[in-house]
Amino acid sequence: MKATIKDIARTAGISYSSVSRALNDLKGVSEQTRQKVKKIAEELEYTPNAVARGLVQKQTGTLGLILPDITNPFYPEIARGVEEQASLAGFNTFLCNTNYDLSKEESYLRNLIEKRVDGIILAPVSSHSNLFEQRKHMPVPFVYLGNTPERTKYSFVLTDNVRGGYLATRTLIEKGYRRIGFISGKDEESPVGGRFTGFKEAMDRYDIDINDDYIRFGNWRLKSGYDIIQQMIGAGIYPEAVFAGNDILAMGILQGIKEKGLSVPEDIAVIGFDDIPYASWPAINLSTIRQPKSRMGKSAVEILIEQLQTENRGGTMLKATKIILDPDLILRGTC
Amino acid sequence: MKATIKDIARTAGISYSSVSRALNDLKGVSEQTRQKVKKIAEELEYTPNAVARGLVQKQTGTLGLILPDITNPFYPEIARGVEEQASLAGFNTFLCNTNYDLSKEESYLRNLIEKRVDGIILAPVSSHSNLFEQRKHMPVPFVYLGNTPERTKYSFVLTDNVRGGYLATRTLIEKGYRRIGFISGKDEESPVGGRFTGFKEAMDRYDIDINDDYIRFGNWRLKSGYDIIQQMIGAGIYPEAVFAGNDILAMGILQGIKEKGLSVPEDIAVIGFDDIPYASWPAINLSTIRQPKSRMGKSAVEILIEQLQTENRGGTMLKATKIILDPDLILRGTC
């Protein structure tokens, strides 16, 4: 923490620019000097100061990841993907939890820009925030992850929700179910719009009528799924299969069904969305549509890094990269 | 990203030191000038450069959190606690995943030191690494979280494992169980030593003999718990209650019991350790000993920040702070 490049220069009896060159393996120093410098650096327990370097190079080797809540089982895998890919490329990752607070999204953004991160990944609370769309220009490479506002001018990576919805529904249909329900959180909070679209497309494609009694929108909490299905069963009007807007909801539905004395998938089949880790636990064993979460995180980092390189070279802002990943069908025990 | 303090100074027609003072609400500038400067800063979309500030102040407003795997359900809550507390104090948090790789622990440490973080929280893979004990001195405030090496010279915060083990075992005893087993991962990888100690203390205290047939050490994966209990049941020699070294193991055990056609807690009662989020899901409903994970994260940050303040003031290194938090008994359906 103490020794600087100047200390090394002094004890080596050379200029500190040469020390810098020696340490960074740049040419302009003899092999002999290089060795000597490195040896002295070792002895002095020299640790390069990335802050100073960052100042002159205008690069900090840092990325920012803003997400709603690392405690939500959907995010840890994403964070891991991001961190891993970033680390591979020599970047450190700032973790920022907004706690589903829109205003925090903005303040973290400012905060990260002050810290001069080289790029920012934002997994927004809602896709309906156009907070960032209004800015003329991000001063740093920027990419949305997941909940992307429609027609954004920035880069994004997300899962093909329409295709996912279609896949889920088609699977139920092919298993022979006809009375199929859709239970979800509300549209405005999420890209579920696409999932519902996929649902409708599949039903249409197979010429099955949609029964509005089986379509319900609550919120995104487990209890919502639990309540809705119980209410349906209680009223005696319930589908033989349900596609849940996400896995948390699906788990609530599972629980609700069981507590009503019915069984899954015999009485009601269930399929979820996301494939959060819970889904694979034996006691739950939920069929679902997997979002490639780790891949999403990695792709986001790749976008940032590519943008960094091109931007530096060309000097001009390049077009936004848009990545839409395919979801996978994960068949387990609930349908 | 473009405008600097000098740009402001130029358009305001004053020296840039005055701009700095105006912006930071220091005295030495008239109210009038201050207003003017702030207005210009606004117009120029000035964003302070934290890197430059960090260089002169020798403080970056950054903490590092090194942990094995954010995907492991034990860590997200810790990370959240850390991030929240750090953010409250104006610090950003670097997330570093070692992927259970000891060498990465060290390289991340070096990495963070180069980045000149103001403090480091390390949740080690194993408590048996004395990699860091050998260093004469950490160049930055440092605290262990969780898996702390014995007799460390650094600060740490952990849960009282002995007490937790005692609590779990006493609970089983008070519920009337006598033939009690302990299934865990191996000692050398974790502080489970304490948990086993607590187990033995409780058994001793209530004068119950420990049956070695019921004590088993595998690894820390779910499958280990699953295999061990199935093997026990298969052999016809199994306890009426088992204390599992952690919740993951407990869930494997739960699964194993059910697949053998036995029921919980009627045939075998189970209690775990950690209280990972899974444990509270209705379908699992595991009784367990809760580690106050969020609290642990927050305490670690508090230690760092206090050390930061005292160190700056006194100029001398202060004593390590040692925090041992009490675990809580969480009674659910499995015992």
Added chain:
DNA sequence: TGACAATGAGCAAACGTTTGTCTTACAAAC
């Protein structure tokens, strides 16, 4: 042998702040 390139090294200017010291002006106090 002379011209020229390549090499090793030093000098100094950046990077964008904060902060200690110095100057000036003006008002209050004697």
Added chain:
DNA sequence: GTTTGTAAGACAAACGTTTGCTCATTGTCA
């Protein structure tokens, strides 16, 4: 009218690097 105090602001030195430029010195080639 001189001293003293105070406030506003300017000046310049840091912080620890990287990097463009210059300058010898050496080696190469015709």
